[in-house]
Amino acid sequence: xxxxxxxxxxxxxxxxxxxxxxxxxxxxxxxxxxxxxxxxxxxxxxxxxxxxxxxxxxxxxxxxxxxxxxxxxxxxxxxxxxxxxxxxxxxxxxxxxxxxxxxxxxxxxxxxxxxxxxxxxxxxxxxxxxxxxxxxxxxxxxxxxxxxxxxxxxxxxxxxxxxxxxxxxxxxxxxxxxxxxxxxxxxxxxxxxxxxxxxxxxxxxxxxxxxxxxxxxxxxxxxxxxxxxxxxxxxxxxxxxxxxxxxxxxxxxxxxxxxxxxxxxxxxxxxxxxxxxxxxxxxxxxxxxxxxxxxxxxxxxxxxxxxxxxxxxxxxxxxxxxxxxxxxxxxxxxxxxxxxxxxxxxxxxxxxxxxxxxxxxxxxxxxxxxxxxxxxxxxxxxxxxxxxxxxxxxxxxxxxxxxxxxxxxxxxxxxxx
Numbered sequence: 542x543x544x545x546x547x548x549x550x551x552x553x554x555x556x557x558x559x560x561x562x563x564x565x566x567x568x569x570x571x572x573x574x575x576x577x578x579x580x581x582x583x584x585x586x587x588x589x590x591x592x593x594x595x596x597x598x599x600x601x602x603x604x605x606x607x608x609x610x611x612x613x614x615x616x617x618x619x620x621x622x623x624x625x626x627x628x629x630x631x632x633x634x635x636x637x638x639x640x641x642x643x644x645x646x647x648x649x650x651x652x653x654x655x656x657x658x659x660x661x662x663x664x665x666x667x668x669x670x671x672x673x674x675x676x677x678x679x680x681x682x683x684x685x686x687x688x689x690x691x692x693x694x695x696x697x698x699x700x701x702x703x704x705x706x707x708x709x710x711x712x713x714x715x716x717x718x719x720x721x722x723x724x725x726x727x728x729x730x731x732x733x734x735x736x737x738x739x740x741x742x743x744x745x746x747x748x749x750x751x752x753x754x755x756x757x758x759x760x761x762x763x764x765x766x767x768x769x770x771x772x773x774x775x776x777x778x779x780x781x782x783x784x785x786x787x788x789x790x791x792x793x794x795x796x797x798x799x800x801x802x803x804x805x806x807x808x809x810x811x812x813x814x815x816x817x818x819x820x821x822x823x824x825x826x827x828x829x830x831x832x833x834x835x836x837x838x839x840x841x842x843x844x845x846x847x848x849x850x851x852x853x854x855x856x857x858x859x860x861x862x863x864x865x866x867x868x869x870x871x872x873x874x875x876x877x878x879x880x881x882x883x884x885x886x887x888x889x890x891x892x893x894x895x896x897x898x899x900x901x902x903x904x905x906x907x908x909x910x911x912x913x914x915x916x917x918x919x920x921x922x923x924x925x926x927x928x929x930x931x932x933x934x935x936x937x938x939x940x941x942x943x944x945x946x947x948x949x950x951x952x953x954x955x956x957x958x
Contacts, residue, residue, distance in 0.1 A: 576936060580890040584713050586940045588928055591692035596662060601628045601637040603685055604654045607824045610641025613661045614822040616694045619685035624673055626651040631670040638663050639685060643824040650674050659824060662690035702770055708736045711913045711947035716740040718888045718951055719858045723748035725807040730783040730847055733760030735767040737812055742773040753778040754786060787846045801850055808856045809847045813840045815861040815868050819946020837867050848880050857952045862945055869948040870900035885909045886951040892941050913947040
């Protein structure tokens with residue numbers, strides 16, 4: 542039995558969800574089952590069909606950048622700025638095959654490309670080649686409408702935007718692990734774009750105060766937009782560098798803006814900036830060793846601030862969307878050595894696997910960590926017939942495992958610093 546109450550919706554909204562989403566979702570004539578997660582009552586699981594191997598490739602081609610390719614694999618159409626190359630005689634209305642240039646070798650405006658490319662599916666061009674590369678600002682909308690993507694998933698664009706928020710499963714798990722309670726003061730130290738922030742506020746029934754910080758102003762505006770869209774009034778978002786969020790003098794700030802006095806928060810989420818090597822899909826593997834190793838010092842600086850801002854008895858959740866030992870288990874070992882008044886805590890729900898060996902943590906400590914590792918799931922093709930024949934238990938197991946790479950650690954601060 543879940544410790545969380547069933548999400549409360551208006552009757553007509555619940556009826557609509559039951560009829561249209563909890564049971565099935567239509568996509569190009571296909572019935573895709575939508576499942577409620579058994580351990581997270583506010584989470585619906587959306588199966589994805591693919592990769593489909595029976596799509597006939599066309600002679601007319603378009604090449605897109607790696608980041609655009611990632612978006613297409615997630616269900617997006619191709620927008621004009623993402624198109625790098627198009628066949629010489631491509632015109633509006635043509636059926637074309639779309640490929641991703643994963644090494645960034647294709648020259649802008651090329652008429653053909655024989656380098657390394659990954660097939661993303663077929664679509665219909667909404668513009669001619671000449672229009673695509675004209676540079677006119679009014680032609681920055683959809684350039685290719687994907688009709689046969691290699692991955693099929695239902696579109697939730699503009700579907701109950703005030704009630705539904707698309708997230709990866711581990712990102713939804715984090716807010717439950719934090720376990721926010723109504724009336725508490727909670728800090729989301731690196732909050733943009735606000736998915737976890739809004740989830741925290743929703744789990745608190747919008748009762749209390751959720752402070753969201755990010756140092757990039759347009760991302761802070763996105764947090765505010767998401768809070769407004771979801772009707773959440775407990776969120777206050779500020780454009781502020783989290784490493785400077787601790788107030789060094791003891792003069793009280795009555796306005797409630799950052800920086801904050803020590804021991805101001807009941808719970809803190811540090812979803813830290815990281816190398817992002819757990820993100821999927823990702824076809825742009827351009828990290829340098831310097832970039833990959835640059836995150837650990839920043840994470841420790843943010844962690845130190847978070848510990849100082851946490852009340853005695855408060856909960857600190859540290860998470861990343863990367864897979865490296867240095868940014869995950871090594872950070873936990875460092876934190877336990879550096880802050881002896883922190884204790885590692887078991888997590889609820891425990892959906893991911895335990896931590897990885899190599900950082901000097903005990904087996905018991907590793908069991909208290911949560912690591913989502915998609916490499917444990919063998920790559921397989923999923924078509925609509927496989928979904929129809931699959932058991933619900935198997936689909937939920939796959940959803941729990943075949944997700945982004947992610948890491949979660951939960952601490953409690955035992956005494957005042």
